Amino acid sequence: xxxxxIPFCPSRCTYCSFxxxxxxKLFSLIPDYVSRLIEDIKATFKEISDKxxxxxxxxxxxxxxxxxxxxxxxxxxxxxCSCTDIGKLQEFTLEGGRPDTITEEKLKVAKKYGVTxxxxxxxxxxxxxxxxxGRKHTVEDFLRAYNLVKQSEIGFINTDLIAGLDSDTFxxxxxxxxxxxxxxxxNVTVHSFSVKKSAQILRDNQKIYEKT
Numbered sequence: 001x002x003x004x005x006i007p008f009c010p011s012r013c014t015y016c017s018f019x020x021x022x023x024x025k026l027f028s029l030i031p032d033y034v035s036r037l038i039e040d041i042k043a044t045f046k047e048i049s050d051k052x053x054x055x056x057x058x059x060x061x062x063x064x065x066x067x068x069x070x071x072x073x074x075x076x077x078x079x080x081c082s083c084t085d086i087g088k089l090q091e092f093t094l095e096g097g098r099p100d101t102i103t104e105e106k107l108k109v110a111k112k113y114g115v116t117x118x119x120x121x122x123x124x125x126x127x128x129x130x131x132x133x134g135r136k137h138t139v140e141d142f143l144r145a146y147n148l149v150k151q152s153e154i155g156f157i158n159t160d161l162i163a164g165l166d167s168d169t170f171x172x173x174x175x176x177x178x179x180x181x182x183x184x185x186x187n188v189t190v191h192s193f194s195v196k197k198s199a200q201i202l203r204d205n206q207k208i209y210e211k212t
Contacts, residue, residue, distance in 0.1 A: 001057045004041065004076070006065040008033075010098050011136045020063045034072045038079045045083035055084050057091040065094055066101040070109055077113035086114035093117040097160070099145035100137035107152040118149050119189075121160035124168060125176040132167035146183060157185045164193035 008030060012022040048055060058080065086092060094115045096102045102120060110118065122142040124130055130137065149157055159180055163173060180188060
């Protein structure tokens with residue numbers, strides 16, 4: 001299985017501990033990053049081919065891969081398609097972690113190059129919770145993006161949720177679950193809230209571990 005990282009996000013979530021860049025200055029690195037990533041993809045897939053290994057799945061994650069524009073996304077996906085037979089994959093996932101980065105044009109590119117699983121991740125369907133964890137999208141943005149993914153006919157839709165966010169309650173999380181069930185995605189991934197050392201929330205709230 002191959003994991004391809006796009007380490008850029010529209011904003012950094014307060015709980016995030018991944019390598020991800022979310023400032024305009026670092027966003028200027030994206031074109032060079034994509035160019036070098038493409039060379040790395042070619043070299044990696046060649047080595048896999050030389051060793052006569054079979055690729056079962058590809059996952060493009062981040063960060064937020066859909067922070068790339070349509071042209072950059074097409075460059076990455078077309079390179080992957082030129083290096084392996086996409087039709088033989090068990091799964092080809094593109095993570096659209098932030099609903100506010102998902103557009104109809106990007107979904108057309110994903111469909112064109114054989115993406116079979118798309119992950120659109122609200123984490124919560126409560127605007128107050130979203131704001132408190134540093135996400136720059138709303139519940140309405142998620143619903144718009146989810147409908148776009150549904151209409152794209154990519155085939156398999158995943159949604160990610162986080163249980164136990166510091167600003168969430170039983171009632172608000174239950175409302176999130178109820179709405180996701182109503183939307184009926186093909187897969188739901190539920191993470192439990194976990195604070196890592198590099199997360200902003202730990203620097204802002206040193207006593208978060210003491211909460212019961």
